[in-house]
Amino acid sequence: MSNGFDRRQFLKVSARGAAAAGIGAAGRLPASGVQAAGASPVSNPSAWVSSLIKDFTATSPLNSLRNASKDKAWVEPLVGFSRGDDSIHSLYKEKVGPFHWTPLEIFSLTFPETPARAEDLTVVSWILPHTELTKADLRKETKNPTERWVRARLYGEEFNEALRRHVAASLTEAGHPAVAPTLSPQFKNQRSDLYGAASNFSERHAAYAAGLGTFGLCDGLITPKGKAMRCGSVVARVQIPPTPRPYTDHHAYCLFYAEGICGNCMLRCPGKAVSKSGHDKTACQKQLAVTSEYSEKHFGIPGYGCGFCQAGTPCESKIPNRFDLYWGDFVSWMNDILGRFR
Numbered sequence: 001m002s003n004g005f006d007r008r009q010f011l012k013v014s015a016r017g018a019a020a021a022g023i024g025a026a027g028r029l030p031a032s033g034v035q036a037a038g039a040s041p042v043s044n045p046s047a048w049v050s051s052l053i054k055d056f057t058a059t060s061p062l063n064s065l066r067n068a069s070k071d072k073a074w075v076e077p078l079v080g081f082s083r084g085d086d087s088i089h090s091l092y093k094e095k096v097g098p099f100h101w102t103p104l105e106i107f108s109l110t111f112p113e114t115p116a117r118a119e120d121l122t123v124v125s126w127i128l129p130h131t132e133l134t135k136a137d138l139r140k141e142t143k144n145p146t147e148r149w150v151r152a153r154l155y156g157e158e159f160n161e162a163l164r165r166h167v168a169a170s171l172t173e174a175g176h177p178a179v180a181p182t183l184s185p186q187f188k189n190q191r192s193d194l195y196g197a198a199s200n201f202s203e204r205h206a207a208y209a210a211g212l213g214t215f216g217l218c219d220g221l222i223t224p225k226g227k228a229m230r231c232g233s234v235v236a237r238v239q240i241p242p243t244p245r246p247y248t249d250h251h252a253y254c255l256f257y258a259e260g261i262c263g264n265c266m267l268r269c270p271g272k273a274v275s276k277s278g279h280d281k282t283a284c285q286k287q288l289a290v291t292s293e294y295s296e297k298h299f300g301i302p303g304y305g306c307g308f309c310q311a312g313t314p315c316e317s318k319i320p321n322r323f324d325l326y327w328g329d330f331v332s333w334m335n336d337i338l339g340r341f342r
């Protein structure tokens, strides 16, 4: 299981993070923080940054699948924040490897002349949920990716890069130096003793820290808008109250871990890369290479994309419950019966 952080340690850190964050103080900026480095001239930096992300997603022409029907790549994002000194970021480093950046490390690497302490920083995280059209297409498939999904992976991610640049530049212009870790020239994939292939900053883990979701059996992050999404993040010297984490277990939203049922992502995966033990990154990469060839040949697009573990599962568009699972089984059974009479 590639996200198998020590569960008890995670529980402790999750609780500690919330306490250190002053959660329960109704999301107020700490009184001392108002004057500290990173204090914002904007009266409500949380609302300002959230609007920045949501408005850009709603209005930018880059939010597009670039297909004939000019479909959007993403619907309205979710936004969350975690503190730079939240101990969960140090835990990631401890578990993934010394190469994994804490917020302070990537900030100091980017702005060596700008003084900052971990507590002066905020990690801004967002979730870009797929559109209903993109998800509906892939739900019907069992083996090969759909054109919309591949376009979202390629052009949607190009939009996500533009969004990262936009958020970092807007914050910097407002007096809050900011960097998108995954756009840093030093961002790269490395090898973790515990988890195999790993990058030096995980946006999904940043989103977990920002209260936006928990991990599923296939490693995807299950958010209130589901697991069919991509995420992004920016580290800034700004004081924003952290978003509460409404969970104490990093697998809380997954029916397999929480209730011992489901496993649909395992059944959906055409690359046999998901099992009861979790996500096999090597098998997943092999399947992605297959989708790359398929995409080039069938869509003429130099991209790739799989996503069978994300679309067509009970956690696709929401935090799932038992009923979603049984309803999904009933719909498949009905389709099967009706198919015999067609």
Ligand code: SF4
Pocket: 215, 216, 217, 218, 253, 254, 255, 256, 257, 261, 262, 263, 264, 265, 266, 313, 314, 315, 320
């Ligand atoms: S499909 Fe089921 S088992 Fe897989 S991540 Fe979603 S809830 Fe968990």
Ligand code: SF4
Pocket: 218, 268, 269, 270, 271, 272, 273, 274, 279, 283, 284, 285, 287, 288, 306, 307, 308, 309, 310
């Ligand atoms: S992306 Fe595809 S190959 Fe990888 S785990 Fe998900 S369904 Fe399997």
